Amino acid sequence: MNDEQFRAEVRGWLAAQLGSAEFGCLVGKGGSGRQHEFMAERMAWEQRLGADGWIGFGWPEENGGRGLPWSMQVIFHEEYARANAPGRVGHIGENLVGPTLLMFGTAEQKARFLPGIAAGTELWCQGYSEPGAGSDLAGLRTRASLRDGEWHIDGQKIWTSMAHVADWCFLLARTEPLDSTGPGADRHRGLSCLLVPVRQPGIKIRPIMQLTGTAEFNEVFFDDARTAAGNVAGKPGDGWRVALGMLGVERGVSNFGQLIGFQREFEAALATARGNGSIADPEIAARIADAWIGLQVMRFTTEDTLGGADPAAGGVAAGGVAANIAKLLWAPWHQRLGELAVDVTGADATLAGPGYDLTDAQRRFLFTRAETIFGGSNEIQRNIVAERGLGLPRG
Numbered sequence: 001m002n003d004e005q006f007r008a009e010v011r012g013w014l015a016a017q018l019g020s021a022e023f024g025c026l027v028g029k030g031g032s033g034r035q036h037e038f039m040a041e042r043m044a045w046e047q048r049l050g051a052d053g054w055i056g057f058g059w060p061e062e063n064g065g066r067g068l069p070w071s072m073q074v075i076f077h078e079e080y081a082r083a084n085a086p087g088r089v090g091h092i093g094e095n096l097v098g099p100t101l102l103m104f105g106t107a108e109q110k111a112r113f114l115p116g117i118a119a120g121t122e123l124w125c126q127g128y129s130e131p132g133a134g135s136d137l138a139g140l141r142t143r144a145s146l147r148d149g150e151w152h153i154d155g156q157k158i159w160t161s162m163a164h165v166a167d168w169c170f171l172l173a174r175t176e177p178l179d180s181t182g183p184g185a186d187r188h189r190g191l192s193c194l195l196v197p198v199r200q201p202g203i204k205i206r207p208i209m210q211l212t213g214t215a216e217f218n219e220v221f222f223d224d225a226r227t228a229a230g231n232v233a234g235k236p237g238d239g240w241r242v243a244l245g246m247l248g249v250e251r252g253v254s255n256f257g258q259l260i261g262f263q264r265e266f267e268a269a270l271a272t273a274r275g276n277g278s279i280a281d282p283e284i285a286a287r288i289a290d291a292w293i294g295l296q297v298m299r300f301t302t303e304d305t306l307g308g309a310d311p312a313a314g315g316v317a318a319g320g321v322a323a324n325i326a327k328l329l330w331a332p333w334h335q336r337l338g339e340l341a342v343d344v345t346g347a348d349a350t351l352a353g354p355g356y357d358l359t360d361a362q363r364r365f366l367f368t369r370a371e372t373i374f375g376g377s378n379e380i381q382r383n384i385v386a387e388r389g390l391g392l393p394r395g
């Protein structure tokens, strides 16, 4: 099958599914700042995607994927965005955990965990950040020790996206005490990446309300939580390398889809400015032109990011500074678009509907404040570009 035939197949599948009585309600639903919408239906949607082979389809066939080439993965994400298909509930499993297990997992872990991700039946969250350990991740304090064939975990994570619906947590914990004379004496060693079932008595989850009025991330408390001894990705004590491996995995191909979504949002802001005449304001006109130029720059940069893709990551581009540069471009761009979208609306943009019902533009304006923080703040991205890309001394 060539790329154009594949595009027609994807388009046909999306049209049939999103035109159906079961999933028609999901067009344009979910996504950042709107994760609360249609959760049960979107879970069913994940499972339909999985059943029809659209999750992890770039992974090798022996790991439950279809081994499809880059070009087809890009096409899928483009068509998905073009169809305004719903925000994905399972993106952490598919885009972060799956590729990390492909790189670092044992054969048993791949056999146990990849099928649930690919079927859309097991959801994951990422437990890295803690109060006092975000950018300075190696300062984390959650600890785990191996006793009687199980890891026993105590501590706290914060900002854990989707933990309230997740089945499993990819958890970075300290497995050697910092004050030991062993490997834990170096704070980057003595860490391990544990695969932890979320629904158990030792784990309590408290949602955190965001500016958008919704709660998509959480505080997660571990009080003698347990997981089996074999549920460690990579080797015990090798967690820093595995954790950085996951951080380096970028949503390479799905960035093309993101750009189509950005284009749609840009066009909505442009239409509003044309409709209410605010485009006649030279400052607004200049910002619109600037946003359009930014879109073109991001498109070229995303192509560069894909050029550095690592097939070992199973169809997801691995890091390198191109991915950091791409994030430094898209996150502030999207934030500026959020500001532009409310500015072209005028004073109405300051009013929320009954029950804090927000328009798309208001929700975007508020949610995009987070985009220069999550996945590594702008300052941290710049540090990485400076140190690893340009070879500048550490600040």
Ligand SMILES: Cc1cc2nc3c(=O)[nH]c(=O)nc-3n(C[C@H](O)[C@H](O)[C@H](O)COP(=O)(O)OP(=O)(O)OC[C@H]3O[C@@H](n4cnc5c(N)ncnc54)[C@H](O)[C@@H]3O)c2cc1C
Residues within 6 Å of the ligand: 125, 126, 127, 128, 129, 130, 132, 133, 134, 135, 136, 158, 159, 160, 161, 162, 217, 370, 371, 373, 374, 375, 376, 377, 378, 379, 380, 383
């Ligand atoms: C919407 C959202 C979803 C998230 N989801 C998850 C998730 O699922 N799992 C998870 O583990 N985490 C998640 N996070 C947490 C995110 O990774 C952290 O917020 C981020 O790494 C920053 O850490 P911090 O909040 O502790 O801020 P800090 O690290 O305390 O930073 C505060 C400020 O200081 C600056 N700063 C810190 N160190 C330096 C330095 N060395 N040089 C220059 N400037 C510096 C930062 O750029 C920032 O401006 C999420 C965050 C958000 C907003």
